[in-house]
Amino acid sequence: VSVPASALETFGLLRPPGTILLGEGAASEVGRLAMPYGERILVVTDTHIAATEHRTRLVAALESAGARTTVLPAAVAELPLPAVETAAAEARRVNPDCIVGLGGGSCIDLAKLIALSLTVGSPLSRWYGESAVPGSVLPVIAVPTTAGTGSEITPVAVLTDPARTLKVGISSAYLVPRAAICDPLLTHGAPPTVTAYAGIDALAHAVEAYCAVRLDSWREVRERVFVGRNMFSDMFALRAVELIGGSLRKALDDDPHARSAMAVGSLCAGLAFATAGTALAHALQYPIGARTGTPHGLGVGLLLPFAMAFNATAVPRRIEAVARALGSGGSVSDAVTAVQQLASDIGIPGSLRELDISEGELPGIAEQALGIRRLIQNNPRHVGTEEATAVLTEAHKGTALALLDGDHPR
Numbered sequence: 001v002s003v004p005a006s007a008l009e010t011f012g013l014l015r016p017p018g019t020i021l022l023g024e025g026a027a028s029e030v031g032r033l034a035m036p037y038g039e040r041i042l043v044v045t046d047t048h049i050a051a052t053e054h055r056t057r058l059v060a061a062l063e064s065a066g067a068r069t070t071v072l073p074a075a076v077a078e079l080p081l082p083a084v085e086t087a088a089a090e091a092r093r094v095n096p097d098c099i100v101g102l103g104g105g106s107c108i109d110l111a112k113l114i115a116l117s118l119t120v121g122s123p124l125s126r127w128y129g130e131s132a133v134p135g136s137v138l139p140v141i142a143v144p145t146t147a148g149t150g151s152e153i154t155p156v157a158v159l160t161d162p163a164r165t166l167k168v169g170i171s172s173a174y175l176v177p178r179a180a181i182c183d184p185l186l187t188h189g190a191p192p193t194v195t196a197y198a199g200i201d202a203l204a205h206a207v208e209a210y211c212a213v214r215l216d217s218w219r220e221v222r223e224r225v226f227v228g229r230n231m232f233s234d235m236f237a238l239r240a241v242e243l244i245g246g247s248l249r250k251a252l253d254d255d256p257h258a259r260s261a262m263a264v265g266s267l268c269a270g271l272a273f274a275t276a277g278t279a280l281a282h283a284l285q286y287p288i289g290a291r292t293g294t295p296h297g298l299g300v301g302l303l304l305p306f307a308m309a310f311n312a313t314a315v316p317r318r319i320e321a322v323a324r325a326l327g328s329g330g331s332v333s334d335a336v337t338a339v340q341q342l343a344s345d346i347g348i349p350g351s352l353r354e355l356d357i358s359e360g361e362l363p364g365i366a367e368q369a370l371g372i373r374r375l376i377q378n379n380p381r382h383v384g385t386e387e388a389t390a391v392l393t394e395a396h397k398g399t400a401l402a403l404l405d406g407d408h409p410r
């Protein structure tokens with residue numbers, strides 16, 4: 001059944017946590033949100049955050065509300081599957097009523113994966129991909145300390161499986177946390193590189209959600225977790241672009257105003273891509289991240305202007321709107337240049353060459369990226385082998401604007 005043309009303008013999907021609490025000091029409300037699930041609360045974090053005042057205050061807030069808390073500082077970079085399984089086994093002994101994920105995307109993703117493991121069981125590989133999770137999982141309350149991943153809002157958790165070449169995602173509406181507590185004060189003090197990579201990732205979430213395909217049948221909408229751009233994602237995405245474009249540079253200097261704007265911007269970007277999904281820049285990052293060991297945000301930030309330039313013929317009005325939201329002109333080349341400048345200003349390399357990727361590796365990277373169908377199908381312009389290689393070739397040289405003039409496959 002096709003969505004009628006008149007309904008296309010009003011197509012929308014919103015699948016947020018039951019509660020989103022945003023504001024400075026909001027983290028002190030965690031007890032009120034967690035206690036209805038029971039008094040045994042497991043706080044999932046990493047060793048670094050566990051040693052900060054953020055953890056001390058959060059645990060104090062939970063305990064003053066009557067909770068019995070256990071802190072599990074088990075999140076590690078890239079979340080290798082064996083580490084996730086060990087953490088889940090420890091969590092099982094606590095038998096929590098609710099899991100609070102405190103930290104960056106790694107901690108929140110681990111909280112989601114533990115909730116999944118404790119409720120619907122192991123091995124986690126059974127749930128890889130989209131919509132494989134069979135039912136609801138233990139309640140997760142997400143409390144981010146970085147402004148970027150949007151994991152506090154999204155239906156996905158990402159991990160590394162040593163048996164797979166690329167990082168794997170588990171995407172399911174059941175993985176949306178029950179509550180997200182976005183307290184900008186928790187993001188103060190995050191190191192500059194963490195801030196830069198997470199922040200540009202959030203910009204990519206917003207831009208890719210805003211430019212994603214528009215599905216035209218309910219069957220497609222039903223079958224996917226990420227359903228392409230829609231009325232709600234459009235609203236959140238452009239606001240995110242404005243906020244992130246205007247504040248990411250200053251957030252690196254720990255400017256409190258900029259930190260708050262980034263926290264709101266990354267929340268909005270999360271709300272946009274939680275339903276719309278991301279696309280080409282994210283698909284290309286996976287194989288590049290696997291080869292170079294570079295962080296997700298670094299790769300996505302590097303690739304975003306190239307994906308935008310490539311997509312400009314498919315969604316010119318949307319790329320122009322991104323330029324305006326960034327406050328830099330109104331043409332597609334303005335948008336591409338502004339994103340490249342922002343990435344460069346915050347220390348993101350401008351070309352794949354700088355990541356020590358050789359030209360000979362590009363076809364292999366293209367093939368692996370094309371295998372991530374969820375992201376490739378969500379791109380507004382058709383991407384085949386030739387197109388992916390063309391985008392990578394320009395990204396290798398660092399010449400995004402070359403993708404705007406017609407000498408590449410259409």
Ligand SMILES: NC(=O)c1ccc[n+]([C@@H]2O[C@H](COP(=O)([O-])OP(=O)(O)OC[C@H]3O[C@@H](n4cnc5c(N)ncnc54)[C@H](O)[C@@H]3O)[C@@H](O)[C@H]2O)c1
Pocket residue numbers: 046048049077078079103104105106107109145146148149150151154155156157158159186187188189190191194197198201296
């Ligand atoms: N689920 C999703 O929707 C989604 C989306 C994008 C990325 N991710 C995942 O998120 C992960 C990256 O998350 P991230 O960028 O938030 O960082 P992170 O969780 O990997 O943390 C990076 C480092 O920053 C430190 N840190 C975090 N907040 C801090 C603070 N306020 N002060 C001081 N130090 C702080 C951490 O302790 C850690 O050492 C990746 O594994 C990626 O795959 C998930």
Ligand SMILES: [Zn+2]
Pocket residue numbers: 201202204205282296300
């Ligand atoms: Zn991302």
